Amino acid sequence: MIHVGITGQPGFVGSHLYNELGLLSDSVVRVPFEDSFFESDVQLRSFVKQCDVIVHLAAMNRHPDPQVIYDTNLRLVRQLVSAMEAERVTPHVLFSSSTQEERDNEYGKSKREGRELLEEWAKRSGASFTGMIVPNVYGPFGRPGYNSFIATFCHRLTHGEQPEVLQDGSVKLIYVGSLCRHIIEKIRTVHRATTPIVERDEIPYDFERKVTEILALLIHYKELYFDQGFIPVLKDRNEVNLFNTFRCYMDHAAHFPVKLVRHSDPRGVFVETLRLGTGGQVSFSTTVPGITRGNHYHSRKIERFTVIKGKARIQLRRIGTDEVLNFYLDGNEPSYVDMPIWYTHNITNIGEEELYTQFWINEWYDANDGDTYFETCDKNENYKVK
Incomplete structure (x- = not known):
C-alpha cells in the first residue's frame, strides 16, 4: 500500500x-x-x-x-x-x-x-x-x-x-x-x-x-444544450471533456427537471425525449414501487434519465459533499434530468404503479473503461468499480 x-x-x-x-x-x-x-x-x-x-x-x-x-x-x-x-x-x-x-x-x-x-x-x-x-x-x-x-x-x-x-x-x-x-x-x-x-x-x-x-465552442454548447436540451456533436474525447466541464457549472437545482412537450391525439401521446447531434445508446427500464436503481457515479459518461410513466424521485450528490438534490418527476408531465459527472445519482419509484424510465448514454462511453463506481447518495464514500 x-x-x-x-x-x-x-x-x-x-x-x-x-x-x-x-x-x-x-x-x-x-x-x-x-x-x-x-x-x-x-x-x-x-x-x-x-x-x-x-x-x-x-x-x-x-x-x-x-x-x-x-x-x-x-x-x-x-x-x-x-x-x-x-x-x-x-x-x-x-x-x-x-x-x-x-x-x-x-x-x-x-x-x-x-x-x-x-x-x-x-x-x-x-x-x-x-x-x-x-x-x-x-x-x-x-x-x-x-x-x-x-x-x-x-x-x-x-x-x-x-x-x-x-x-x-x-x-x-x-x-x-x-x-x-x-x-x-x-x-x-x-x-x-x-x-x-x-x-x-x-x-x-x-x-x-x-x-x-474555446469560447465559440462553449457558446455552441450553451445555445444547443443549455437553452434547447440538444446534445451537440462531440468530435473527440477533448470535446467530451469540454462539454462535461461546461455542464458542471450549471445550477442543476434550478435547471432540472426539464419539462417536455406532450403531443396528444385520439391515437395516444407522443413525446420527444432527446435530440442528438451525436450518437449513443437509448434504453428504458421498468421499476416496481419502492425500488431504487443506481447509487453510483460516472467520471466520463454523459447520461439522461427521462420519466415517461409513473412517479419518480431522482437524487444527485456531488462526490465529497453532503448536499443531496431531489427532483420529482411524473410521467403525466414528461421531463428529464441529466446526470453530471462526479455526481452520485439514483432513481426511486415513489408511485403506486410501475415506473417507466428511458435512458440515454453517449457514444464515447465504453462499458469496459471503468467509468462507473458505486456510491450511495446518503452514505459516506465507498468506492468500488462496477
Missing part, C-alpha cells in the same frame, strides 16, 4: 486527485490534509511522517499584490521541506509547477524557485522528486476567475453573463482527469524504482486551441 498525501487537497486539482486515488483502495491509502496544517508545525510534521508520497499542490494563483503570491508560494515550499527534515523522512515529492516558469512574473518565479528548492532537498536527502511542468488545467469545479479562463467562461454562460476575451492566443490545455492519471502513473513508476529518481517532468497537453475558439 502506498500512503499518499496531497497538500492543497481541497483545491481544484487536489480534490480531483483525491477522488481519483479513492478508486485505488486496493493499492493506495489517502492521508488526509487540511490547509490549516501549514499553520501548525505539529500537524504538518505529523502529516509528512505518514506519507510515502506527497503531491505538493498548495499554492496561491492570484492576488492583487504579485509579491504576496511569490512570498506565499515560497513559504509553503520551505515549510514542507522543514517539516520533512525535522522528521527525517524522505517521501517521493511531486511538485506542481507551471509552464509560466519562464515568464517574468512573480507566480512563475515562485514556481521555478519552489521546484529548485525541492530538487535540492531531494538530492541532499536521497529522496525521489518529480518537478511537474503542468500546462493550463481545466475541468469540472474549478473556481471562476481563479483556476482557468474556461471555468470563468462556463460560469458566465450558465449564469446569464457575457464572457470577455481579454487576450486571444493559442493555449495548451490538459483536462484535470488527464493530469490526475498522469500523476498516478508517475507515482507508480517511481515507487517501483530501486534507486531515487530526481526529474523534471514536462507533462504533455491534451490539445491546443485559441481562446476565441
Whole structure:
C-alpha cells in the first residue's frame, strides 16, 4: 500500500486527485490534509511522517499584490521541506509547477524557485522528486476567475453573463482527469524504482486551441444544450471533456427537471425525449414501487434519465459533499434530468404503479473503461468499480 498525501487537497486539482486515488483502495491509502496544517508545525510534521508520497499542490494563483503570491508560494515550499527534515523522512515529492516558469512574473518565479528548492532537498536527502511542468488545467469545479479562463467562461454562460476575451492566443490545455492519471502513473513508476529518481517532468497537453475558439465552442454548447436540451456533436474525447466541464457549472437545482412537450391525439401521446447531434445508446427500464436503481457515479459518461410513466424521485450528490438534490418527476408531465459527472445519482419509484424510465448514454462511453463506481447518495464514500 502506498500512503499518499496531497497538500492543497481541497483545491481544484487536489480534490480531483483525491477522488481519483479513492478508486485505488486496493493499492493506495489517502492521508488526509487540511490547509490549516501549514499553520501548525505539529500537524504538518505529523502529516509528512505518514506519507510515502506527497503531491505538493498548495499554492496561491492570484492576488492583487504579485509579491504576496511569490512570498506565499515560497513559504509553503520551505515549510514542507522543514517539516520533512525535522522528521527525517524522505517521501517521493511531486511538485506542481507551471509552464509560466519562464515568464517574468512573480507566480512563475515562485514556481521555478519552489521546484529548485525541492530538487535540492531531494538530492541532499536521497529522496525521489518529480518537478511537474503542468500546462493550463481545466475541468469540472474549478473556481471562476481563479483556476482557468474556461471555468470563468462556463460560469458566465450558465449564469446569464457575457464572457470577455481579454487576450486571444493559442493555449495548451490538459483536462484535470488527464493530469490526475498522469500523476498516478508517475507515482507508480517511481515507487517501483530501486534507486531515487530526481526529474523534471514536462507533462504533455491534451490539445491546443485559441481562446476565441474555446469560447465559440462553449457558446455552441450553451445555445444547443443549455437553452434547447440538444446534445451537440462531440468530435473527440477533448470535446467530451469540454462539454462535461461546461455542464458542471450549471445550477442543476434550478435547471432540472426539464419539462417536455406532450403531443396528444385520439391515437395516444407522443413525446420527444432527446435530440442528438451525436450518437449513443437509448434504453428504458421498468421499476416496481419502492425500488431504487443506481447509487453510483460516472467520471466520463454523459447520461439522461427521462420519466415517461409513473412517479419518480431522482437524487444527485456531488462526490465529497453532503448536499443531496431531489427532483420529482411524473410521467403525466414528461421531463428529464441529466446526470453530471462526479455526481452520485439514483432513481426511486415513489408511485403506486410501475415506473417507466428511458435512458440515454453517449457514444464515447465504453462499458469496459471503468467509468462507473458505486456510491450511495446518503452514505459516506465507498468506492468500488462496477
